[in-house]
Amino acid sequence: MQPKTMINDAEWDKLISDVAYYFDDLTLKRGFQYYKQNRVRSFRMISSRRVMAVVEGREDYAVSMELDSLTDSHCDCPVQGPCKHMAAVLMSVAESQERSVNMLANAKAVIDRKKAEALEASSAAGVSGSRREQAKKLAGLIPGATVAEWRDYMALLTAPLAQTVRNPQYAERALSAIAQAKADLPPAAELLFQLNAHLFILESLITPGGLHNAGALSSPGYALGYYTAIAVSELQEAIIRLMKRSLPLASEPEAWPRLKDTLAYVQLEMLTESRDRLREQPYFSFCYDQLWQRWIAPNASDPALYLEELEALRDRAGGLGAAVNRSALLLAESRMYFYLSDDKAAWERLAAASERPGLHPDELLGCLEPLAEAGHWSRLAAWLETTGPLLNSRLYNLHSYAGYWEEVVRRLPEAEPRMWSTLSAMLPLSGGIYEDKLLDHGKWRDWMDYQLSSGKVPSDFRVSDLQPVEKHAPELLLPFYHQAAERFVLEKNRHSYKAAVKLLKRLAKLYKKMKREERWGEFLDAFTTRHSRLRALQEELRKGKLIP
Structure with a gap:
């Protein structure tokens, strides 16, 4: 486990001051949004003064932050100087230190406030x-x-x-x-x-x-x-x-x-x-x-306390009439039935609430944490099965939901088929966590079938993303690369030919790794002959040293 490195109060005050000086307000706001969307990954505090992380943007950007000298910090994104990815990492620093994230997001206002407080000190001292x-x-x-x-x-x-x-x-x-x-x-x-x-x-x-x-x-x-x-x-x-x-x-x-x-x-x-x-x-x-x-x-x-609250909710709703929010009422009733261990009644109200607008996903998943804390794994599995398909917001990060499934499967291995069934039923919303879990559990063929059915191409992935499959089941990548290369050729332009050649070179390495060089030679001869009239493609094949 990474050792806990703490920033003292003086270092924290200096960081706020430096952030206010180094970043503009718009960049801090955008960084705050990235932080809230859980885009900061692989966060590590190398020391109390140096941080490294990966931030998800158009691509994954590596960020290195020097807290003693923000000007020496670096991000791989195209922006020269302070960027939203750096700001998002700084928000994660605040969270890891159990400090106020919003003080960093609002650093300029914090500094201005301190100045104003100093000016108002005399008047504050003169309270009537x-x-x-x-x-x-x-x-x-x-x-x-x-x-x-x-x-x-x-x-x-x-x-x-x-x-x-x-x-x-x-x-x-x-x-x-x-x-x-x-x-x-x-x-x-x-x-x-x-x-x-x-x-x-x-x-x-x-x-x-x-x-x-x-x-x-x-x-x-x-x-x-x-x-x-x-x-x-x-x-x-x-x-x-x-x-x-x-x-x-x-x-x-x-x-x-x-x-x-x-x-x-x-x-x-x-x-x-x-x-x-x-x-x-x-x-x-x-x-x-x-x-x-x-x-x-x-x-x-x-349990009479929960029954009293159910009655109080209905009495209050009756008195409010049209002013009551039906979603809020359904969610509150669902929580009371949860505490009464009447899960069926709780699920019925959650399902009804999920059909209404204005519902935040956390409200559907609020009962998962108490179940995990109490170690009620069988019941937690049932709640995960029921609440997952109710989620319909792409704004929600499903990693915490996936984490609960991982906890259940670790303690109840027999629940694993239910996890796969639920996650597949939640597609395409669950696509990200579904892919990650297939890789984590070594289900290489299922992972590849999902990519092919989703219309993904190798260029959608970094080389490192495909390395686990290449290591454990390289034969599954062959149709993936073959189909993508043929699609690029059909586009008939120089850029797509270069992309096709790049894939063919990766195919050559795969065939060599699998000790099937002869099969590769047969394919390449057939490929070259089939597209012999595409002069630009032939030129790219020669540049890539695939043909003489």
Whole structure:
């Protein structure tokens, strides 16, 4: 395993400053998109100051990053200087260091923000005494308050920021304003207060005008600005980190009412938020899933809790009428049936939800992680079989889905035929992972049959891609190369003749490796005779030293 090399705080601050100086905003945005699309592969930190990776673009580009001197970094792409591939690798550096990816993606704004904060330091130091007194008073009320009252207090504390532009700086300042009313809370209550603070700021970011009206989230026509989206992404990362901490309800059962109030709030927002065709899972749908997976389900010993939630969902949906999002309702019901181990009912609702627009693939696969963590491999295999064919978005990276199949097959070898059946049924969407798994499992003939049926030609692959087949089953490449060479000749132009000759030379090496030189000679004689009238082809054959 690659050793963990860590960047300290000073090195991280310097990297942000260097990135802001070296990259323009557009390149960082494009690099951020490449990172989000999981295009960075073979990532390695050679040391805390040097990184190497391969980034998928029009081709696969090798990237070498020198973190001490970005000007000495290199990418194989045609761009001279800083490029989106370099930026994507830097985002992966941030992820590997458990640092904020969005700080790098927004490096210029981060640096500008620090400058602005330095200028505002004097005014910040002069916060009015009345506001300090208000924070102190609210801190005394928070321990005995309900979640609804917490939100009222948060609104008072953040009121001076009402006209502030919604960006990462706003989110930081709003959280800081809420933190001024620091109250002495027990551990579970403290975690719930922090979660509600983050949810409060999240709502203010995604609601037009920043109004805190429960159940009135962004309208279908409302799109987040770039810097607002960065702030939302950072908040979601913070919520994930927060919910990874255990909620000690066993030692603090009095926190259950606040947890249920928090759930009721998130449930309402989840059922009413808009669902455009976005690359990201809807914000409160994500929070609802995480809340159940991380905090409620691990503390729920009685299935009655899930039955209560099913009833609450239907009551809430009935009260909302036309305002309820049916996809969100179906997904939430599916999760409850999952926890009740009624997989058939859960699958029925997932299938119904998948037929509706605005569904993010992660919402179909949200139950896979808990099953893998619990080691329920037979049940996980059944979920993979059922949910895979429901995926219909080419925007989704299926590598995590394929990874779950690999975990199942490693522990239940008898499940392998079900994996192949499911992946083949998902074609062409599953083409990438299907090919990779055929190679990983040494199914050379199946891999070649798939390439031929897909209309692929050897030029679609790098030489290194074909090396495993050439090593283990070279005879399978013969028809692949033969057919491609003949197709190139039929195009009857100089460029295609050169491509045909290049393939013929690779064929010659294959025949030699297989010790079938005589068969190669017979083929080449027949090929040359059959195309003897194509003078340009004959010239290329001579240049390639295939004929005298």
